Amino acid sequence: MTQTWVQSVITLLVIAAVTFVLRALPFMLFRGNKSVPPFISYLGKVLPFAVIGMLVVYCLKDVSFISGTYGIPELISILVIVGLHKWKHNLLLSVGGGTILYMLLVQFVFI
């Protein structure tokens, strides 16, 4: 543990609170018969796609492509995940298979 247990509780409760506010916000803002502004509904159509793209990059933020293992285990695993998912469209298989493959790669191949 990097944080003390009090710090951990605070961190988790802050995350929980912000998440709840985000989920409840539209119900609070657009109560009654107020209609949703067109710009907001446009964002609703495009933002979820952009956000997931952002999160994929976020996950790879600590991968170095110029040193260490050059991001090869990550690249191989992602390609396999894409392949598995195109093949079976099974979330469990793709996520589980990709993770286990990555663990094997970093534990036995790219040490």
Next chain:
Amino acid sequence: MFRVAFPKTIPILFGYLFLGCGFGVLLAKSGYHFLWTTFTASTVYSGSMQYVAVDLLNKPFNIFNAIIMTLAVNIRHVFYGLSLIEKYKGIGIKKIYCMFGLTDETYSLVCSQYVPDYIDKGRYYFVTTVLNHCYWITGCTVGGIIGQFVEFNAKGIDFVMTALFVVIFLEQWESTKEHSPALIGVGCTALCLVVFKSFLPMLATYFLIPAMICIFTALTVFKAPLERRLSK
């Protein structure tokens, strides 16, 4: 009510047990007692954010960073709510819990499922939300127990988060012909990451803030052409 709602939640049952388990193992392998996974699953109840939370817990305490990351990861939920304002209207006090439990999966169920007329809609949404929450808490706790008591080399298990987002990205990619919003997300974030790592390594932790501003600006600037292409 249970008999109507339960069958529709079965795919979520398996998904949540599995993803929850992954989170539980991850948190327990970071040195947390398995009850922490139960606590997190009960209070945060957000799959992707809980994975990011493990990342945050493994760094020095920083509330500001926790808020920014939660905003970045969960901002999409604002838009889930927008499309449910009508559906959740007039279901009373249950609404507070339904808002709390509005995860991606619950949203997709509530959105897509046809509810027969003789069913009390408020109760149906409520029961669906409760069931999913129970699956999630169970999955996370089981994972926590495994992570705490089963000895194995967990190196690389944090890749489960990457795998999850790659699959979600792929599913979204296949769900539409208009890929520019997804590419804007990847492009802006990659650009900010590289710029911050190269020139401002001290601030690299916060690269998501400029990335979000960048994404928002790009989506605003290209609103007209994007909307034209979306409506095709």
